[in-house]
Amino acid sequence: MTCEELLMALNEFVDGSLEPGVCDEFRDHLAGCNPCQVVVDNIRHTITLYKAGEPYELPEAFRRKLREALRARWTRVFPSR
Amino acid sequence: MFERIDDDAPRVQQARSGDLASFEALVEKYEQRLFGLALRMVRQREDAQEVVQETLLSAVEHLKDYRGESSFKSWLFAIATNKALHLLRHRRSHATVPLEPRAEQDHAGLPHPDYIARWRDNPERLAELPETRKLLDAALGELDEKYRTVFLLRDVEELSTKETALALGLSETNTKVRLLRARLMLRERLTRVLGDETTRMFPDHAHG
Numbered sequence: 001m002t003c004e005e006l007l008m009a010l011n012e013f014v015d016g017s018l019e020p021g022v023c024d025e026f027r028d029h030l031a032g033c034n035p036c037q038v039v040v041d042n043i044r045h046t047i048t049l050y051k052a053g054e055p056y057e058l059p060e061a062f063r064r065k066l067r068e069a070l071r072a073r074w075t076r077v078f079p080s081r
Numbered sequence: 082m083f084e085r086i087d088d089d090a091p092r093v094q095q096a097r098s099g100d101l102a103s104f105e106a107l108v109e110k111y112e113q114r115l116f117g118l119a120l121r122m123v124r125q126r127e128d129a130q131e132v133v134q135e136t137l138l139s140a141v142e143h144l145k146d147y148r149g150e151s152s153f154k155s156w157l158f159a160i161a162t163n164k165a166l167h168l169l170r171h172r173r174s175h176a177t178v179p180l181e182p183r184a185e186q187d188h189a190g191l192p193h194p195d196y197i198a199r200w201r202d203n204p205e206r207l208a209e210l211p212e213t214r215k216l217l218d219a220a221l222g223e224l225d226e227k228y229r230t231v232f233l234l235r236d237v238e239e240l241s242t243k244e245t246a247l248a249l250g251l252s253e254t255n256t257k258v259r260l261l262r263a264r265l266m267l268r269e270r271l272t273r274v275l276g277d278e279t280t281r282m283f284p285d286h287a288h289g
Binding site: 051056058 | 099101104105108112113114116117120130133134137138141142144145191193194197198199200203204205207208213214217221232236237257260261264265267268271272276280282284
């Protein structure tokens with residue numbers, strides 16, 4: 001596997017969905033190629049970092065208003081029997 | 082890959098039969114994440130709130146049409162994504178640049194890694210720094226919308242390739258290529274800031 005081929009298989013490798021045979025080739029290449037190792041690591045860290053972010057806080061006033069709007073719509077769509 | 086079990090199924094079932102409390106429990110569970118997704122797409126709090134509200138109102142309207150072919154989460158996030166995209170298009174409706182329907186079937190012109198270095202710290206610790214959030218948002222903001230959206234749905238919200246493709250009306254191949262580009266571009270941008278210069282590598286070929 002060349003560096004170029006590795007790049008194309010990067011997604012599947014990081015997601016763990018690479019076919020076993022190709023996955024071995026990928027690992028063989030990584031074992032002998034520092035730059036590719038670092039790139040794969042960087043990509044993993046990038047994804048982890050974006051996932052790790054604190055959830056954005058919704059303002060309480062908005063949440064209250066939202067509940068009211070949803071209830072109003074609900075009673076129209078599901079009129080009580 | 083295994084089909085994921087949809088934990089929401091019982092609640093969705095009850096909501097569909099008219100139980101408001103079940104629906105509100107689902108709102109409670111997802112509103113924050115919907116807001117995060119919307120905010121990262123439209124980048125203004127007011128607009129993001131509007132997207133959340135429109136999404137959930139639309140969910141109430143269409144709950145009866147939801148047949149469980151995809152998970153409830155991916156159904157909901159698909160609505161939110163489309164509301165956000167709609168708002169973005171509306172915002173620049175006077176722009177004359179046409180949307181390019183060009184297919185991205187091949188990997189030609191992939192953004193090759195240029196700045197290659199180990200990061201100075203691990204992502205868990207970096208995530209705790211206030212300046213990191215700014216960097217993440219800035220990097221994401223520089224991405225073209227079509228890459229940003231795929232990255233958010235796949236890597237942040239953890240929708241499958243199939244669910245993401247369905248939500249965006251793309252082929253799975255196209256979705257994969259966009260995700261790869263997004264990941265490579267974000268890696269490049271973040272590593273330039275977070276990389277340890279002393280570990281920087283200069284491969285003797287255009288590196289891939």
